[in-house]
Amino acid sequence: xTRSTPFRPSRRGFLSSTGMTLxxxxxxxxxxxxxxxxxxWKPFAALPPQPLPGGRWYVFTPDxxxxxxxxxxxxxxxDDLSIGGKEAGCATFIDRQLAxxxxxxxxxxxxxxxxxxxxxxxYQGAEAPVARYRAGLAALAQHVRAxxxxxxxxxxxxTDQDKVLGDFDAGKVAYPAAAGFFNLLxxxxxxxxxxxxxxxxxxxxxxxxLLGFPGARYDYRDYVTAHxxxxxxxxxxxxxxxxxxxxxx
Numbered sequence: 001x002t003r004s005t006p007f008r009p010s011r012r013g014f015l016s017s018t019g020m021t022l023x024x025x026x027x028x029x030x031x032x033x034x035x036x037x038x039x040x041w042k043p044f045a046a047l048p049p050q051p052l053p054g055g056r057w058y059v060f061t062p063d064x065x066x067x068x069x070x071x072x073x074x075x076x077x078x079d080d081l082s083i084g085g086k087e088a089g090c091a092t093f094i095d096r097q098l099a100x101x102x103x104x105x106x107x108x109x110x111x112x113x114x115x116x117x118x119x120x121x122x123y124q125g126a127e128a129p130v131a132r133y134r135a136g137l138a139a140l141a142q143h144v145r146a147x148x149x150x151x152x153x154x155x156x157x158x159t160d161q162d163k164v165l166g167d168f169d170a171g172k173v174a175y176p177a178a179a180g181f182f183n184l185l186x187x188x189x190x191x192x193x194x195x196x197x198x199x200x201x202x203x204x205x206x207x208x209x210l211l212g213f214p215g216a217r218y219d220y221r222d223y224v225t226a227h228x229x230x231x232x233x234x235x236x237x238x239x240x241x242x243x244x245x246x247x248x249x
Contacts, residue, residue, distance in 0.1 A: 093192030093201030
């Protein structure tokens with residue numbers, strides 16, 4: 001650059017120089033931590049699971065809880081292979097998830113603009129899951145009362161329950177968000193059936209036993225070469241197994 005050539009900083013040059021500065025600073029910080037004898041991270045720094053005590057509903061009203069228990073039992077009905085969604089605790093799982101950060105979307109960006117998304121992008125609206133459940137369950141209850149002479153969803157025959165859920169899935173009801181709410185229910189029910197039991201669902205690890213999933217075991221080195229063979233040990237939760245007892249010495 002000659003003296004007569006004016007200096008015009010470019011955006012690309014600024015970003016490149018800024019990136020190099022941050023990279024050098026991060027390397028220096030890591031080196032300092034290495035030389036100081038301390039790790040650049042702390043064990044258990046991530047948020048561990050926080051189990052909630054049972055015996056109560058945290059978000060659902062009694063009527064909502066009864067409805068959700070009936071719904072999850074139709075989405076995952078009991079058969080000769082496994083227990084159903086209600087007995088597996090899927091409604092409890094959903095309630096406890098709604099009581100946490102998931103229910104309020106506090107870990108997600110929820111500001112506008114809100115635009116229609118692609119089917120692969122999931123929900124793109126402003127409402128958090130708790131609000132979606134409140135509105136969706138109210139719409140479902142109103143639809144059932146109008147179609148079945150004032151009855152509640154839990155009191156319908158299984159075939160009628162399946163028809164109601166099928167109409168919501170297909171968006172054949174007056175509630176505009178019916179299909180999206182059904183998909184949310186289905187997703188959360190499946191999560192409750194297969195998630196770690198520490199979160200309230202998957203009672204007795206029924207979902208894992210159905211799949212042959214070993215759970216949260218630490219070491220599989222003795223079994224990595226046992227191809228196409230069932231895993232010989234029972235599944236293990238993050239919290240251990242129900243029959244384990246901690247004794248005092």
